[in-house]
Amino acid sequence: MDLKRIVIIGGGAAxxxxxxxxxxxxxxxxxxxEKNERCARKVMITGKGRxxxxxxxxxxxxxxxxxxxxxxxxxxxxxxxxxxTMDFFTSQGVELKTERGNRVFPVSDKAxxxxxxxxxxxxxxxxxxxxxxxxxxxxENGQVKGVRLESGDTVEAEGVIIATGGVSYPLxxxxxxxxxxxxxxxxxxxxxxxxLIPLECHxxxxxxxxxxxxxxxTLSVFEEGKKKAVFSNQGEILFTHxxxxxxxxxxxxxxxxxxxxxxxxxxxxxKPALSIEQLDSRVLRDFSEQQNKDFSNSLDKLLPKSLxxxxxxxxxxxxxxxxxxxxxxxxRELCLLIKNFPLSITGFRPIEEAIITRGGVSVKEINPATxxxxxxxxxxxxxxxxxxxxxxxxxxxxxxxxxxxKAGLNI
Numbered sequence: 001m002d003l004k005r006i007v008i009i010g011g012g013a014a015x016x017x018x019x020x021x022x023x024x025x026x027x028x029x030x031x032x033x034e035k036n037e038r039c040a041r042k043v044m045i046t047g048k049g050r051x052x053x054x055x056x057x058x059x060x061x062x063x064x065x066x067x068x069x070x071x072x073x074x075x076x077x078x079x080x081x082x083x084x085t086m087d088f089f090t091s092q093g094v095e096l097k098t099e100r101g102n103r104v105f106p107v108s109d110k111a112x113x114x115x116x117x118x119x120x121x122x123x124x125x126x127x128x129x130x131x132x133x134x135x136x137x138x139x140e141n142g143q144v145k146g147v148r149l150e151s152g153d154t155v156e157a158e159g160v161i162i163a164t165g166g167v168s169y170p171l172x173x174x175x176x177x178x179x180x181x182x183x184x185x186x187x188x189x190x191x192x193x194x195x196l197i198p199l200e201c202h203x204x205x206x207x208x209x210x211x212x213x214x215x216x217x218t219l220s221v222f223e224e225g226k227k228k229a230v231f232s233n234q235g236e237i238l239f240t241h242x243x244x245x246x247x248x249x250x251x252x253x254x255x256x257x258x259x260x261x262x263x264x265x266x267x268x269x270x271k272p273a274l275s276i277e278q279l280d281s282r283v284l285r286d287f288s289e290q291q292n293k294d295f296s297n298s299l300d301k302l303l304p305k306s307l308x309x310x311x312x313x314x315x316x317x318x319x320x321x322x323x324x325x326x327x328x329x330x331x332r333e334l335c336l337l338i339k340n341f342p343l344s345i346t347g348f349r350p351i352e353e354a355i356i357t358r359g360g361v362s363v364k365e366i367n368p369a370t371x372x373x374x375x376x377x378x379x380x381x382x383x384x385x386x387x388x389x390x391x392x393x394x395x396x397x398x399x400x401x402x403x404x405x406k407a408g409l410n411i
Contacts, residue, residue, distance in 0.1 A: 003027055003028060003029040004027055004028050004029070004158050004159060005028075005029050005031075005156055005157045005158055005159070006022055006028050006029065006030045006031070006157060006158070006159045006160070006161070006411055007030075007031050007032075007033060007134075007146070007147045007155050007157040007159070007160050007161075008022070008030065008031070008032045008033070008160075008161045008163060008408075009033050009134045009147060009160065009161065009162050009163060009164055009178065009181075010032075010033075010034065010162065010163035010164040010165060010178065010383070011032045011033075011034030011036070011039035011040060011129070012039070012040050012041075012042055012043065012163060012164075012165055012383065012400070013040060013042075013043050013118070013383065013397055013400035013401060013404065014163040014165075014382040014383025014384070014400035014401070014403055014404035014407075015032060015034070015039075015161065015163035015164075015382065015383070015404065016032070016039060016040060016118040016119065016122050016404070017080075017118070017382075017400065017401045017404030017405050017408065018161045018163055018380075018382050018404035018405070018407045018408035018411075019032050019122045019125075019127045019408060020118070020121050020122050020125060020127075020405075020408065021404065021405045021406075021407070021408025021409045022161075022407075022408035022409070022411055023122065023125030023126065023127050023408075024125070024408075024409075028411075029128075030125075030126075030127045030128065031127070031128045031129075031130050031155060031157075032122070032127055032128070032129050032130065033130050033132055033133075033134050033147060033149070033155065034129065034130070034131060034132075035131070035132060035133040035134075036131075037131060039115065039118075039119050039129075040114075040115040040118060040119070042165065042169055043111055043114060043115050043118075043397070044111045044112065044115060045111070045169070046111060046397065047103075047105060047111065049110075049111050050105050050106070050109045050110070050111060051105060051106060051110075051111035051113075051114045051115075051397075052103050052104065052105060052392075052393065052394040052397065053085065053086075053089065053096070053104050053105065053106065053114055053394060053397055054082045054085040054086060054104045054394045054395075054397060054398045054401070055082055055101075055102050055103060055104060055393045055394035055395055055398060056082055056086070056098045056102040056103075056104050057082060057102050059074070059077045059078060059081060061102075062077050062081075062082070062390075062395060062398060063077070065390045065391045065393065065395045066388060066389070066390040066391075066395065066399075067254050067255055067389070067390070067391070068358070068387070068388065068389065069363045069387055069388045070388075072363040072366075072368045072386075072388060073368070073388055073399060073402065073403070074368070075368050075369050075406070076368070076371070076399075076402040076403045076405070076406040077398075077402050079402065079405060079406050079409065080401060080402045080405035080406065081402075082104070082394075082398055084401075084405075085104075085398060085401050086104060088121075088401075089106075089114065089117055092117035092118075092120065092121050093117065094106050094108075094113050094114065094117045095107040095108070101393050102393070102394075103393055103394050104394055130155070132149045132150065132151060132153075133149060133150040133177070134147050134148070134149055134150075134164075134177065134181070135148055135149065135150050135177065135181070136148040136181060136184065137160055137162075137181050137184070137185055137376075137379065138154060139185060139376055139379070142375070142376055142377055143376070143377045143378055144157060144158065144159060144160045144376060144377065144378030144379050145157070145158075146160075147160055157378075158378055159378045159379075159380065159411040160378060160379055160380065161371075161380040161381070161382055161404075161407045161408065161411060162178045162181060162182060162361075162379070162380070162381050162382070162385055163178075163381070163382040163383045163385065163400075163404060163407075164176075164177055164178030164179075164385055165178070165357075165383060165384045165385060166192065166356060166357025166359075166360065166384040166385065167179075167192050167351060167357050168194060168351060168352065168353075168354035168355060168356055168357050169352065169354075169355075176192070178361075178385045179192070179360065179361070179385065182361050182381075182385070185373075185375065185376050185379065186375050186376075187361050187362065187365050187373065187375060188361070188362040188364070188365060189359070189360060189361055189362070190359040190360060190361075190362055190387045191359050192351070192357055192358070192359040192360070193259075193348075193351070193357070193358040193359055194253070194348045194349070194350075194351040194353070194354030194357070194358065195253060195254045195354055195355070195356050195357065195358035195389050196250040196251070196253060196254060196354060196355035196356050196389075196391070196392055196396075197250065197253045197348050197349050197351075197353060197354040197355065198240060198242070198243065198244065198245035198249060198250070198253075198348075198349045198353065199243050199244050199245075199249055199252070199253060199256075199266075199345050199347070199348065199349070200242045200243040200345070200346045200347045200348070200349060201242070201243035201244060201266075201343045201344060201345055201346060202343075202344040202345075202346050203343055203344060205310045205313075206239055206240065206241070206242065206243050206244065206343075207241045207242075208306070208309075208310070209239035209306055209307065209310065210239055210240050210241045211238075211239065211240075212238070212239045212304060212306050212307060213236060213237070213238050213239075213246065214236065214237045214238075214239075214268070214270065214304070215235075215236045216234060216235075216236075216272070216273075217234065217235070217236075217237055217248075217268050217269060217270055217272060218232065218233065218234045218268070218269035218272040219231070219232070219233060219234075219235070219237060219248045219249065219252055219266060219267075219268055219269075220232040220266070220267045220269070221252050221255070221256065221264055221265070221266045221267075221345070222264065222265050222266075222267075223258065223262050223263075223264055224262050224263040224264065224265070230255045230256065230264075231251070231252040231255040231256075233248060233251065233252075234248075234272055235247050235248035235251075236248055237249055237268065242349065243343070243345070243346075244266070244343065247392055250355065250391075250392050251391045251392055252266075253348060254358070254389065254390075254391055256345070256348075259345075259347060259348060260347070263344075263345075264345040265342065265343070265344060265345065266342070266343040266344075266345055267340045267341060267342055267343070268340075268341040268343070269339050269340065269341075270303065270307075270338045270339070270341055271302075271338055271339065276332075276335050276336065276339060279335045279338060279339065280331060280332060280335045282302070283302065283331055283334065283335060284331065286298060286299075286301055286302060287323040287324070287326065287331075290323060291322070291323060291324040292322060292323075292324070293322070293323055294319060294320045294321065294322060294323075295312065295317050295318065295319055295320070295321045295322070295323055295326060296308070296309070296312050296319030296320065298323045299311065299312075302338075303338070311334075311337060311338065311341075314337055314341075314342075315330070315333065315334050315337055316330075316333070317330050317334065355392070355396070356384060356389050356396050357384055357389070358387075358389050359387055360384065360385050360386050360387040360388070361381055361385055361386050361387060362387055363386060363387050363388065366381055366386065369410075370406065370407075370410035371403055371406045371407035371410060372407075372410060372411075378411075380407040380410070380411050381403070381407065382400070382403040382404040382406070382407040382408075383399070383400040383403055383404060384396070384399075384400065386403060388403075
């Protein structure tokens with residue numbers, strides 16, 4: 001019996017899981033085409049080199065952490081859940097641990113252990129690896145026939161899975177070839193934008209605050225002219241020379257769909273555990289304990305040292321004003337400032353700095369039950385090339401594993 005020939009373009013998280021899933025079917029001859037000498041280079045840098053491999057949660061939580069096209073992923077998540085991901089790596093000898101926010105990491109804190117387990121599992125199944133750059137999907141009469149390489153060679157195939165990733169972190173190999181190949185076959189590729197990316201701000205004081213980390217603060221972001229926040233959550237923020245970063249900011253960036261056409265304003269609640277009244281009482285108490293101090297020297301117990309000059313400047317209260325001369329109204333305005341520290345967002349950082357890409361092959365043209373193209377027989381998609389993305393916390397790798405497993409299973 002002739003074995004079905006399958007080519008998987010891209011040896012990242014989605015491609016390798018697709019290869020493993022497909023290889024579990026003995027009637028296949030599978031080739032992974034990867035242009036890098038080493039597979040899964042992007043996985044190597046996830047979680048700051050520790051690899052946040054998934055999130056130990058249920059499917060409803062997974063769906064809730066996907067801002068766009070979440071329902072498209074329901075079947076894939078049901079087929080291959082976070083538990084399945086954890087069971088897979090455990091079966092490959094990788095011990096896992098669950099940390100804050102249900103984030104799952106290898107006990108070793110080494111991403112290379114995840115990569116080695118993936119590659120090892122695939123090789124054990126007899127999958128062939130071919131180092132080369134795919135440039136075109138060969139199709140005739142709406143049916144996949146093979147993959148043409150940059151070298152000019154063609155690898156014949158009855159089934160192809162494109163798992164080339166997005167366009168973020170191009171040094172890892174994500175440079176958009178998959179999108180171009182899909183478009184050439186008639187697929188729609190939605191606008192590619194950065195997601196999970198730091199934000200640039202107008203305020204010059206961000207540069208002075210560079211390196212300051214604020215924990216347990218609330219970040220709320222509003223679109224120009226709207227009263228309801230597009231994002232509001234509590235967590236950690238990091239000031240940089242260009243604006244703000246940190247886990248909370250990266251998550252917020254996933255909701256700024258109209259960046260470039262609309263203005264966004266951010267507000268940081270520096271004391272979310274206190275109401276305005278409670279904060280006012282706290283400030284009044286601090287002032288009463290140091291009545292003869294200048295205002296600029298009176299906030300040490302309340303705020304980080306580097307933030308104090310900025311707050312003093314924005315408050316409109318003279319820094320050399322004695323605290324016993326600060327009026328009740330001035331004190332209330334100070335509390336409002338601390339509860340609503342303002343920042344004007346001017347844009348995303350360059351897409352090359354994004355953790356993931358927003359946009360990709362339209363989900364309207366992919367069967368969610370199989371990951372197969374609705375336009376070309378034998379063509380499948382997996383991972384970040386699809387127009388789906390999620391928040392930080394291991395969710396994006398789970399998308400890669402789930403869609404990869406689904407595509408490999410059905411090809």
